[in-house]
Amino acid sequence: QVQLxxxxxxxxxxxxxxxxxxxxxxxxxxxxxxxxxxxxxxxxREFVAAIGASGNxxxxxxxxxxxxxxxxxxxxxxxxxxxxxxxxxxTAAYYCAVSFGRAPVIEQEAGYWGQxxxxxxxx
Numbered sequence: 856q857v858q859l860x861x862x863x864x865x866x867x868x869x870x871x872x873x874x875x876x877x878x879x880x881x882x883x884x885x886x887x888x889x890x891x892x893x894x895x896x897x898x899x900r901e902f903v904a905a906i907g908a909s910g911n912x913x914x915x916x917x918x919x920x921x922x923x924x925x926x927x928x929x930x931x932x933x934x935x936x937x938x939x940x941x942x943x944x945x946t947a948a949y950y951c952a953v954s955f956g957r958a959p960v961i962e963q964e965a966g967y968w969g970q971x972x973x974x975x976x977x978x
Contacts, residue, residue: 857881857967859951864972867941871976875936877951877969885909888958889927889934890965893947893974900950904936905958912958919945941976948973 863875877889890905904915904925913925922941927934934951949972952965959965 857953859953859967859969861949861951861969861972864949864974866975866977868977869942871941872937872939873941873974875938875949875951875972875974877934877936879932879934879951879953882953882955882967884932884953885929887953887955887966888912889925890952890954890959891925891934891936891949892952892962892965893945893949894971895947898947900962902960902962903949905960906934907958908956914958914960938974941974943976943978946974946976 858880860878888907891903892900893903894900906913906925910927922939924937951969952959953967954964
């Protein structure tokens with residue numbers, strides 16, 4: 856059974872930082888690309904960042920690329936999203952997803968999803 860479990864969300868003030876984690880089980884993590892997506896209330900889910908299976912390829916949404924960093928530790932079966940200089944517009948539920956052999960940059964490329972973790976940035 857494939858499971859993705861996100862953690863690290865919470866309430867933070869504008870300008871603060873959080874690090875999200877995504878623990879993956881049930882697949883050979885080192886063969887899967889990892890992506891982070893987010894969904895704000897009343898909005899569609901959107902791409903945030905993605906990383907290839909080996910960690911060599913990375914992509915970040917333009918509006919976060921100077922503030923967020925995606926990474927992974929294949930020995931721990933875990934992906935991360937370091938979020939700095941958080942803004943109220945970053946408030947959303949954040950989801951991790953994996954895709955066999957590719958870094959998922961659109962929802963349709965993701966094979967498995969986590970349940971999400973809430974990030975709330977107060978002004």
